[in-house]
Amino acid sequence: MSLELTFWWLLAIKLAVAAAVVPVIGMVIGYAEMKLSAHMQSRVGPYFAGGRFGWAQLIADGVKFIQKEDIIPEEADRPVFKWAPALVMLGTMALLVIVPVHPSPRYGIVRDLEVGIFYALAISSVSTIGVLMAGWSSANKYSMIGGLRAAGQLIAYELPLVLATVGVVIQAGTMSMQGIVSAQVAQGWPFVLTQFIGFAIFMIATLAELTRLPFDMPIAESELVMGYVTEYSGFRFLFFFLAEFANMFSMSVIAATLFLGGYGLWGINPETLLSPIILFAKVGVLVFLMIWLRWTLPRLREDQLQTLAWKWLIPIAIANIIVTAVLKVVL
Amino acid sequence: MESTFAHHLSEAAVSVELETEGMTLNIGPQHPSTHGVLRLVATVDGERATNVRPVIGYMHRGYEKLSEVRTYPQIITIINRIDWVSGFANEVPFVVAAERLMGVEAPPRAQWIRLVLTEMARISSHLVFMASYPLELGAATPLFFALRERERVLDLLESVTGGRFHPNFNRLGGVKPVYAAGPTTKKAGMDIPSGFLAETRDAMTKVLATCDEIENLVAGNEVFLARTKDVGIMPVDVAASYGVSGPNLRASGAGFDLRKVSDYLPYSEFDFDIPVGRNGDCWDRWWVRLEEIRQSCRIITQAIDGLPSSPLQAKVPRIIKVPAGETYVRAENPKGEMGYHLVSLGGLGPYRLKIRSASFSNLSILPWILEEALVPDFIAIMGSLDFVLGDVDR
Amino acid sequence: MTASPSENSASETAAAIEEFADRVAGAVGGRAEVSHGTVKVRVAPSSWKEALTVASGDLGLVFLSWLSAIDWTNEVAVGDEPDEPVEERYELLCAVSDLSDGNLAIISTDLSHDSPSIASVADVYPGANWHEREAAEMFGIDFVGHPDLTKLYLPDSFEGYPLRKGFPLLSREVKPWPGKVDVEDMPENGTGPSTENPGA
Numbered sequence: 065m066s067l068e069l070t071f072w073w074l075l076a077i078k079l080a081v082a083a084a085v086v087p088v089i090g091m092v093i094g095y096a097e098m099k100l101s102a103h104m105q106s107r108v109g110p111y112f113a114g115g116r117f118g119w120a121q122l123i124a125d126g127v128k129f130i131q132k133e134d135i136i137p138e139e140a141d142r143p144v145f146k147w148a149p150a151l152v153m154l155g156t157m158a159l160l161v162i163v164p165v166h167p168s169p170r171y172g173i174v175r176d177l178e179v180g181i182f183y184a185l186a187i188s189s190v191s192t193i194g195v196l197m198a199g200w201s202s203a204n205k206y207s208m209i210g211g212l213r214a215a216g217q218l219i220a221y222e223l224p225l226v227l228a229t230v231g232v233v234i235q236a237g238t239m240s241m242q243g244i245v246s247a248q249v250a251q252g253w254p255f256v257l258t259q260f261i262g263f264a265i266f267m268i269a270t271l272a273e274l275t276r277l278p279f280d281m282p283i284a285e286s287e288l289v290m291g292y293v294t295e296y297s298g299f300r301f302l303f304f305f306l307a308e309f310a311n312m313f314s315m316s317v318i319a320a321t322l323f324l325g326g327y328g329l330w331g332i333n334p335e336t337l338l339s340p341i342i343l344f345a346k347v348g349v350l351v352f353l354m355i356w357l358r359w360t361l362p363r364l365r366e367d368q369l370q371t372l373a374w375k376w377l378i379p380i381a382i383a384n385i386i387v388t389a390v391l392k393v394v395l
Numbered sequence: 396m397e398s399t400f401a402h403h404l405s406e407a408a409v410s411v412e413l414e415t416e417g418m419t420l421n422i423g424p425q426h427p428s429t430h431g432v433l434r435l436v437a438t439v440d441g442e443r444a445t446n447v448r449p450v451i452g453y454m455h456r457g458y459e460k461l462s463e464v465r466t467y468p469q470i471i472t473i474i475n476r477i478d479w480v481s482g483f484a485n486e487v488p489f490v491v492a493a494e495r496l497m498g499v500e501a502p503p504r505a506q507w508i509r510l511v512l513t514e515m516a517r518i519s520s521h522l523v524f525m526a527s528y529p530l531e532l533g534a535a536t537p538l539f540f541a542l543r544e545r546e547r548v549l550d551l552l553e554s555v556t557g558g559r560f561h562p563n564f565n566r567l568g569g570v571k572p573v574y575a576a577g578p579t580t581k582k583a584g585m586d587i588p589s590g591f592l593a594e595t596r597d598a599m600t601k602v603l604a605t606c607d608e609i610e611n612l613v614a615g616n617e618v619f620l621a622r623t624k625d626v627g628i629m630p631v632d633v634a635a636s637y638g639v640s641g642p643n644l645r646a647s648g649a650g651f652d653l654r655k656v657s658d659y660l661p662y663s664e665f666d667f668d669i670p671v672g673r674n675g676d677c678w679d680r681w682w683v684r685l686e687e688i689r690q691s692c693r694i695i696t697q698a699i700d701g702l703p704s705s706p707l708q709a710k711v712p713r714i715i716k717v718p719a720g721e722t723y724v725r726a727e728n729p730k731g732e733m734g735y736h737l738v739s740l741g742g743l744g745p746y747r748l749k750i751r752s753a754s755f756s757n758l759s760i761l762p763w764i765l766e767e768a769l770v771p772d773f774i775a776i777m778g779s780l781d782f783v784l785g786d787v788d789r
Numbered sequence: 790m791t792a793s794p795s796e797n798s799a800s801e802t803a804a805a806i807e808e809f810a811d812r813v814a815g816a817v818g819g820r821a822e823v824s825h826g827t828v829k830v831r832v833a834p835s836s837w838k839e840a841l842t843v844a845s846g847d848l849g850l851v852f853l854s855w856l857s858a859i860d861w862t863n864e865v866a867v868g869d870e871p872d873e874p875v876e877e878r879y880e881l882l883c884a885v886s887d888l889s890d891g892n893l894a895i896i897s898t899d900l901s902h903d904s905p906s907i908a909s910v911a912d913v914y915p916g917a918n919w920h921e922r923e924a925a926e927m928f929g930i931d932f933v934g935h936p937d938l939t940k941l942y943l944p945d946s947f948e949g950y951p952l953r954k955g956f957p958l959l960s961r962e963v964k965p966w967p968g969k970v971d972v973e974d975m976p977e978n979g980t981g982p983s984t985e986n987p988g989a
Contacts, residue, residue, distance in 0.1 A: 451942065452940075452941060452942035452943060455942040459927075459952060460951055460952055460956075461958075463867065463954075464958060495825045496825060631888075633915075635852040635888055636845070636851060636852075636853060636914050636916055637853070637914075637915055637916035638852065638853040638854060638916040639916075640852070644888075649888045651888040651889070651891075653891060656891030720824055721824055721829075722824055722825035722826065723827045723884060723895060724827075725854065725893070734854065734884075736855075736857070736882070736895075738859060740869070740871050741872060742869040743869070744869065746869075746871070747860070751854060751884070755919070756853070756854075756855075759916050760916070763915065788942060
């Protein structure tokens with residue numbers, strides 16, 4: 065009996081793995097954030113759940129959320145309100161489809177697309193629609209302001225995010241994620257060395273896309289109570305909660321792929337099973353960076369955020385593209 | 396004719412569209428950043444406020460009326476609860492007012508202990524501000540730095556008075572009743588506990604170190620500067636006409652501190668500076684409070700070095716009746732000017748006690764200062780005024 | 790620290806307070822009283838607003854400390870009645886201060902019990918706005934010309950004026966004011982309850 069699986073079986077398994085990764089990674093990062101923030105603040109953090117180190121804290125939280133009543137406000141636009149969290153989650157899951165974890169074209173990636181980056185940037189905006197839906201349908205002024213802030217913020221930061229990746233695409237000469245990684249593996253060094261400006265802009269824009277501090281105005285507990293998630297409870301709240309952490313993962317994984325050489329590392333044969341571990345280690349570093357910033361910085365104001373995007377990040381990103389393009393031709 | 400009508404109609408539709416209607420945003424009384432039960436009814440256009448109306452009174456406990464039906468020692472217990480973040484400092488002006496009417500003066504040691512504990516209350520109150528203000532701007536970590544130090548100070552307060560928030564330690568004519576009911580053997584422990592002076596000196600060093608740490612963490616942060624500089628500017632004349640006092644007034648540039656000009660406690664024997672701000676913005680209000688913590692540490696260190704020895708209690712009658720008369724004694728409390736206008740007709744309790752609390756006046760400037768402000772700046776400005784709702788509503 | 794310098798400085802302070810009181814009284818056209826270091830200047834109700842305008846302007850008392858009232862009456866619902874009869878009136882007080890030497894003056898005026906009404910000073914001291922709203926709801930004083938004399942603390946439907954002496958306090962209705970018997974004797978006298986641990 066052949067171990068070769070048919071295309072459809074393989075696809076189904078890959079999709080199932082990609083879908084399962086989201087909640088698992090969400091919980092892992094959620095736990096990491098709890099523990100790391102605690103240690104940054106001279107606290108202990110989760111301690112009792114699971115016996116040691118509170119490792120089961122997020123599982124316990126998940127069980128708690130599932131048990132809670134699903135409250136839908138009287139005035140809410142019910143179908144929109146109900147589907148918004150699903151849409152947010154969907155955007156995150158769909159992003160993982162194009163992430164290469166191994167050079168093998170058959171097992172290393174769910175589907176390698178010719179326009180991989182394009183797809184990634186497009187699909188990551190789907191969760192924005194979910195956020196807007198949540199803000200609009202909650203029939204709450206705080207949610208509404210939060211949703212509108214999110215819309216303004218995500219439009220403003222979509223641009224630098226896209227522009228920051230252009231430099232990488234020019235250097236690699238392809239938009240396929242697998243192609244970009246193999247280009248870096250082939251040349252032996254990651255693009256972050258030449259595209260450092262692009263990387264920095266990408267990470268800043270990513271923080272804004274994720275609505276994490278210092279760009280968490282759409283949630284802004286001290287101003288908008290909880291922004292667009294104010295009215296959510298129970299399982300639907302859990303969706304937003306997990307999506308935030310899973311989104312951190314998926315955006316970091318894209319950044320690691322584009323700028324940090326994906327699964328490639330000096331002197332290590334990418335054909336081994338070490339590849340996924342290398343990728344996850346790089347992702348871990350980026351996630352740690354995000355958590356570190358989250359617990360250090362205060363929140364910007366909405367107009368300061370727009371100023372940063374339009375007056376600084378976008379012009380710098382464009383200049384970066386021009387310089388990269390010129391050098392590509394000249395060298 | 397019909398086309399003209401249609402034209403008018405379409406024009407009307409356009410003008411309706413252009414004229415955006417202000418949205419009423421109700422912030423509070425249950426809201427993460429209103430420090431309790433303050434309610435703001437704001438009319439906002441987008442995120443810019445056109446009109447803000449504060450609604451208070453959700454915590455009105457009627458202390459002025461309650462004071463009329465209580466004896467003087469009983470009143471000390473309830474006025475602790477006015478500004479619960481600096482409970483001890485609330486007691487002092489009231490006790491001094493009653494003592495003045497009685498013609499009694501607390502012995503030096505009692506006065507110095509009052510002074511030390513008042514400054515500790517100031518440190519603990521300002522540390523709460525240092526904790527909560529960055530939190531309102533989104534930075535959660537300074538909270539833990541500040542509250543850790545506050546715990547040290549509260550431990551010291553507790554070791555002397557037995558209470559962390561509501562010490563109830565002042566007595567008319569001194570501190571802590573030396574002639575209290577109870578076994579005589581306990582009387583030896585009526586003074587400050589042994590080891591207190593050394594612990595205080597140690598704690599002050601640590602508080603000063605944490606001040607540097609907080610300054611490094613918060614003041615060195617570009618985002619924090621961007622959120623607070625030139626936000627919520629309060630000119631000194633406007634501030635004064637609203638009765639804004641304390642650190643908020645000094646941040647606007649007035650070097651006015653009742654500790655320097657009034658004699659309710661022997662501050663004239665101490666060497667300390669009055670930090671004064673320049674612009675009267677949120678940043679200055681933050682900075683002034685941080686400096687005040689340092690100055691308070693200075694005062695406390697001087698005080699424990701030279702604590703005079705004397706009885707803790709002046710001779711007062713067993714049943715206290717305050718002679719007829721009236722006086723107003725005000726004190727520089729952590730939040731600002733706190734004063735008691737005490738009117739006595741010679742009874743067991745006051746005929747009328749007007750409580751002038753700092754946060755009430757500090758908050759009354761909100762409609763002026765929040766006009767044309769952005770919703771995120773609401774939080775920055777309100778937080779920088781550092782009010783306690785118990786102190787507003789009394 | 791010897792006694793004489795502090796006594797000297799105390800008498801100097803007293804002289805300075807007297808001088809300040811006279812200056813304020815002269816400027817606002819009132820009668821000065823100094824009681825326990827507190828300066829009070831009585832003016833007529835008709836010149837109330839004028840007096841505070843002068844205080845905030847020429848006298849430099851720019852800082853509004855507080856504004857409130859006292860209900861002087863011989864019939865009280867709770868608490869002790871005055872031993873000696875007082876003149877029935879509302880006394881309106883406004884404490885203003887400068888921002889340099891810490892001189893504080895309480896400007897005071899008397900309002901009749903029947904129709905307490907006075908000109909608002911909310912345009913002289915903007916901070917008086919809330920204080921006047923408080924005095925209005927607590928004492929029933931009408932401040933003419935106030936921009937928004939609605940209730941400040943109390944619910945809009947609240948009836949009565951709580952800080953008037955005639956306003957009963959529910960808790961004292963239930964458990965009456967113990968008055969002058971509320972004090973136990975010293976334990977040494979043997980009449981009060983013992984605080985010794987009976988088991989010891």
